[in-house]
Amino acid sequence: MLGESGAGKTENTKKVIQYLTVVASIDKHLNELQNQILQANPILEAFGNAQTIRNNNSSRFGKFIRIEFNSRAQICGANIEWYLLEKSRVHYQTPKERNYHIFYQLLEADEDIKKLLLLDGTADDYNFLKQSNKRIDGVDDREEYLNLVKALDIMGLSEKEKLDLFKIVAAILHLGNISITSYLDRADIKNFDMVERACHLLGISAEGFKKSLLAPRIKAGKDWVTQAKSPAQVIASIDALAKTLYERNFGFLVERINKAIDGPNAKEKAGFIGVLDIAGFEIFEASVLFNFEQLCINYTNEKLQQFFNQNMFELEQEEYRKEKINWDYIDFGKDLQPTIDLIEKINPVGILSCLEEECVAPRGSDQRFLQKLNKFCNNDDPDAKYKTTRFQDGFILKHYAGDVEYSVNGWIEKNKYPLNEDITRLLARSSQKHTAKLFEEYEEENNDRTHNHSTSSFVSMLKVRKGSGSFGTVGQRHKQQLSTLMSTLYVTHPHFVRCILPNDKKRPGEIQTKLVLDQLRCNGVLEGIRICRKGFPNRLSFDEFRKRYGILCPNLLNRESFIDGRTACQLLLDQLNLDKERYQIGMTKVFFKATVLAELEEQRDNKLGVCITQFQAHCRARLARQFQTRFSRQADAIRVMQRNARIYISLREWPWWKVYAKLKPLNAAYRVDIQMQERDQKIHTLEAQLKDQSSTANEMASRNQELENQQVELKQLILDEQSIIRELEESKQELFQKFTMAEERIEELESELNQKSKTMEENQKNLEQKADQANLELFQQLEENKTLKERLAVLEKENKDIKASLKEKQYQFDKETIEKNGKIQQLELDYKNKIDILNTEIEELKEQLNEVKSQSARDNKQNHETTVQLESEINELKQALNNETDTRNDLQTKYDCLKEDWDNLTALVKAESDQAKSRISRFDQVLNDLKAIPSS
Ligand SMILES: Nc1ncnc2c1ncn2[C@@H]1O[C@H](COP(=O)(O)OP(=O)(O)OP(=O)(O)O)[C@@H](O)[C@H]1O
Numbered sequence: 035m036l037g038e039s040g041a042g043k044t045e046n047t048k049k050v051i052q053y054l055t056v057v058a059s060i061d062k063h064l065n066e067l068q069n070q071i072l073q074a075n076p077i078l079e080a081f082g083n084a085q086t087i088r089n090n091n092s093s094r095f096g097k098f099i100r101i102e103f104n105s106r107a108q109i110c111g112a113n114i115e116w117y118l119l120e121k122s123r124v125h126y127q128t129p130k131e132r133n134y135h136i137f138y139q140l141l142e143a144d145e146d147i148k149k150l151l152l153l154d155g156t157a158d159d160y161n162f163l164k165q166s167n168k169r170i171d172g173v174d175d176r177e178e179y180l181n182l183v184k185a186l187d188i189m190g191l192s193e194k195e196k197l198d199l200f201k202i203v204a205a206i207l208h209l210g211n212i213s214i215t216s217y218l219d220r221a222d223i224k225n226f227d228m229v230e231r232a233c234h235l236l237g238i239s240a241e242g243f244k245k246s247l248l249a250p251r252i253k254a255g256k257d258w259v260t261q262a263k264s265p266a267q268v269i270a271s272i273d274a275l276a277k278t279l280y281e282r283n284f285g286f287l288v289e290r291i292n293k294a295i296d297g298p299n300a301k302e303k304a305g306f307i308g309v310l311d312i313a314g315f316e317i318f319e320a321s322v323l324f325n326f327e328q329l330c331i332n333y334t335n336e337k338l339q340q341f342f343n344q345n346m347f348e349l350e351q352e353e354y355r356k357e358k359i360n361w362d363y364i365d366f367g368k369d370l371q372p373t374i375d376l377i378e379k380i381n382p383v384g385i386l387s388c389l390e391e392e393c394v395a396p397r398g399s400d401q402r403f404l405q406k407l408n409k410f411c412n413n414d415d416p417d418a419k420y421k422t423t424r425f426q427d428g429f430i431l432k433h434y435a436g437d438v439e440y441s442v443n444g445w446i447e448k449n450k451y452p453l454n455e456d457i458t459r460l461l462a463r464s465s466q467k468h469t470a471k472l473f474e475e476y477e478e479e480n481n482d483r484t485h486n487h488s489t490s491s492f493v494s495m496l497k498v499r500k501g502s503g504s505f506g507t508v509g510q511r512h513k514q515q516l517s518t519l520m521s522t523l524y525v526t527h528p529h530f531v532r533c534i535l536p537n538d539k540k541r542p543g544e545i546q547t548k549l550v551l552d553q554l555r556c557n558g559v560l561e562g563i564r565i566c567r568k569g570f571p572n573r574l575s576f577d578e579f580r581k582r583y584g585i586l587c588p589n590l591l592n593r594e595s596f597i598d599g600r601t602a603c604q605l606l607l608d609q610l611n612l613d614k615e616r617y618q619i620g621m622t623k624v625f626f627k628a629t630v631l632a633e634l635e636e637q638r639d640n641k642l643g644v645c646i647t648q649f650q651a652h653c654r655a656r657l658a659r660q661f662q663t664r665f666s667r668q669a670d671a672i673r674v675m676q677r678n679a680r681i682y683i684s685l686r687e688w689p690w691w692k693v694y695a696k697l698k699p700l701n702a703a704y705r706v707d708i709q710m711q712e713r714d715q716k717i718h719t720l721e722a723q724l725k726d727q728s729s730t731a732n733e734m735a736s737r738n739q740e741l742e743n744q745q746v747e748l749k750q751l752i753l754d755e756q757s758i759i760r761e762l763e764e765s766k767q768e769l770f771q772k773f774t775m776a777e778e779r780i781e782e783l784e785s786e787l788n789q790k791s792k793t794m795e796e797n798q799k800n801l802e803q804k805a806d807q808a809n810l811e812l813f814q815q816l817e818e819n820k821t822l823k824e825r826l827a828v829l830e831k832e833n834k835d836i837k838a839s840l841k842e843k844q845y846q847f848d849k850e851t852i853e854k855n856g857k858i859q860q861l862e863l864d865y866k867n868k869i870d871i872l873n874t875e876i877e878e879l880k881e882q883l884n885e886v887k888s889q890s891a892r893d894n895k896q897n898h899e900t901t902v903q904l905e906s907e908i909n910e911l912k913q914a915l916n917n918e919t920d921t922r923n924d925l926q927t928k929y930d931c932l933k934e935d936w937d938n939l940t941a942l943v944k945a946e947s948d949q950a951k952s953r954i955s956r957f958d959q960v961l962n963d964l965k966a967i968p969s970s
Contacts, residue, residue, distance in 0.1 A: 041535040078288070080134075114292055211228045356621070
């Protein structure tokens with residue numbers, strides 16, 4: 035079934051399944067299996083369908099339903115495979131859409147069930163539902179709920195199994211109601227009662243769940259550490275959990291249905307009819323950006339379209355070529371392989387492989403993924419299927435139905451299937467068996483894999499494999515599933531049902547021409563019609579054609595003589611005066627243009643009509659003749675009866691006749707009496723004989739029984755004896771074997787002994803040689819030891835000397851250092867004293883100068899000479915001061931030189947001490963080595 039969303043794929047799938055179940059039933063009454071196959075649909079619709087903008091009952095997953103038939107063309111089982119469930123709908127829907135039907139149906143369930151599921155209120159009370167549309171026109175959720183329960187009953191689900199399924203759905207609703215607040219930058223839960231509700235239904239500890247949600251434990255190397263989460267991270271974690279729970283529950287449900295419809299006579303399966311109903315191509319308005327899920331859906335449709343094209347165009351023309359009929363190959367330009375390669379190829383790297391690589395990379399991000407894609411896939415070819423976008427974080431892909439722009443935001447996360455593993459481990463240990471089963475692979479991980487659980491197929495399907503390089507990512511899983519599906523499809527004989535969406539308003543009886551034409555154009559139907567008109571859509575093998583249409587020329591083909599198929603067909607077609615343009619004869623088949631076969635069928639019908647009329651005339655004539663014969667015989671019989679009646683009427687009053695009539699019965703009665711007596715006599719004798727025989731038979735039986743008993747006993751005896759003989763034989767055999775084995779063993783032992791004595795002799799020789807060698811070596815060793823000891827003594831002495839000289843040098847050095855330090859201190863002291871003296875002198879002079887100045891101010895003229903004198907004195911003093919300053923500078927340079935000498939000396943001493951130390955350590959090493967040599 036192919037077509038856009040809302041075009042009618044699911045409805046037609048249901049019709050096909052209904053049709054198949056009815057035609058395959060023996061007496062037009064459906065048996066349990068057929069009923070169950072039909073009832074799978076309402077169940078899947080409740081859990082997998084939802085209202086969307088385009089369709090009130092849109093399937094949000096793909097399915098492949100296989101109906102298995104036995105060799106008598108009766109249904110003997112069925113199987114459903116599912117693909118790509120739209121999980122994001124569980125926590126988010128646009129306002130005009132709804133969540134999955136089951137959520138609304140459960141809110142309309144019986145009160146006692148709702149109590150068990152802790153559900154109260156309406157859709158407005160649940161965060162996962164309140165932003166959605168609440169009701170669908172013309173749909174009663176209560177009624178749908180009752181239908182669902184009925185279907186689950188027919189499917190054979192127990193009350194507990196039903197409740198388990200519902201519990202997961204209800205738990206998701208409660209999870210959605212958990213409010214997350216922020217406390218000191220950390221997430222906290224506002225309404226713990228919601229956690230309690232969800233955890234009660236899931237069978238896990240509420241406290242444990244809270245811890246795992248807010249601060250999950252993660253493995254860092256070999257240790258476990260807790261990691262506090264932000265409110266946004268916690269909300270994302272809840273959403274991811276809700277999605278996973280829903281998907282796994284759905285997987286479990288499908289598996290359970292499969293178990294029911296597998297049928298008891300699986301061995302009888304001889305073939306199957308499969309119906310594929312998968313989400314249609316998604317391409318809406320140009321402004322909408324598409325995400326990862328839509329890429330997967332469009333990739334699937336691209337492959338299915340390629341399959342369609344191959345069947346319709348390529349295989350068709352391939353058959354013309356094989357059959358060698360006159361045909362010019364038409365290229366419909368419908369090769370979708372480049373786009374498919376772009377998505378799925380590994381080398382050169384395609385979109386999915388690139389995404390995979392980025393998911394494995396430690397710092398993988400959406401942006402890096404896009405950069406890589408642009409690097410690998412973008413080129414300047416105008417026909418390229420990949421194009422970059424200018425303004426958005428994404429790329430454009432050329433699909434068969436048009437260009438689609440994808441946004442890569444969040445692809446890495448979506449592909450990796452992120453889960454809070456602390457919670458999944460908790461769920462794997464749930465007290466509810468059903469919940470634990472949904473997450474059993476996490477339990478396996480916990481229990482060091484020694485428990486060999488039989489992982490259910492849906493779990494293995496959803497399982498996230500860990501380890502380098504082998505990620506069970508969504509893209510990879512889908513690619514694998516799709517490849518399996520395509521391999522199945524390629525070995526079938528496909529028929530395509532193209533569903534066309536008439537309008538996008540969900541209204542009956544309205545056709546939007548442009549919409550319909552667009553669909554017909556891009557799905558290849560128009561080309562299909564073109565090739566049908568140009569080509570030869572109908573074909574029959576020579577034998578079929580001859581058998582079916584031979585009737586049109588009854589005397590043409592002589593049954594006695596051999597005519598090969600091709601010639602026979604050619605003769606027939608010539609006789610039928612068919613235009614040569616309208617048919618072609620191939621190597622094994624005759625090909626016809628459209629309508630030719632219909633005309634031939636009509637001619638055949640007419641011919642058959644004539645034949646049947648003639649046959650009917652013959653039958654009617656025969657029946658009429660039969661009636662005529664019977665009628666004339668009846669007339670003869672009536673005449674005989676009338677004659678006899680007349681004779682009787684004339685005789686009945688004649689007296690002799692009367693006497694005869696009265697005596698006749700008496701005569702008969704007497705004879706009967708005699709016969710009866712004889713019979714009684716016979717019965718008596720027979721009874722006596724029977725008695726005798728039965729008594730003898732009884733005797734014989736008891737005798738027989740005795741003999742049988744004896745025979746059994748004898749048989750037992752024989753068996754016992756036989757077994758004793760066998761045992762004896764066996765023990766004899768065993769003894770004989772043991773004896774031969776013992777002999778062999780003795781021989782072996784003797785040879786072993788010889789061998790061993792030989793090897794011992796050799797060993798002794800070797801040992802002697804080795805002893806000599808060892809003695810020699812020992813002698814050498816002792817000699818060496820002696821020299822080493824001597825050397826050791828020398829080295830020890832040297833060591834002692836070095837240590838003593840080192841000590842001496844150290845002492846000398848310390849002494850010199852102290853002396854020099856003393857000198858330096860003395861010099862510094864002198865220098866300071868002199869400076870102080872000079873400073874006081876200067877101060878005094880300054881004071882005197884001031885005095886003089888004040889005096890000279892008072893008596894300037896008088897003291898001019900004194901002033902001059904004083905000035906000269908000052909000059910002298912200045913000269914002295916300069917001299918002192920020079921001395922001071924000299925002292926400073928001396929001090930610097932001394933300091934440098936002292937530094938050099940310190941470095942020298944340090945180097946020497948280091949060298950000495952290393953030599954000491956080396957000597958110590960040698961000493962230790964020498965000590966380690968054994969004195970022997
Ligand atoms: N043969 C039909 N007879 C009557 N109504 C039909 C038929 N086919 C489709 N419809 C109507 O169209 C609606 C959508 O059909 P359906 O759910 O089969 O579409 P779909 O192609 O499977 O869509 P999706 O891909 O979204 O699942 C149905 O709910 C029904 O109302």
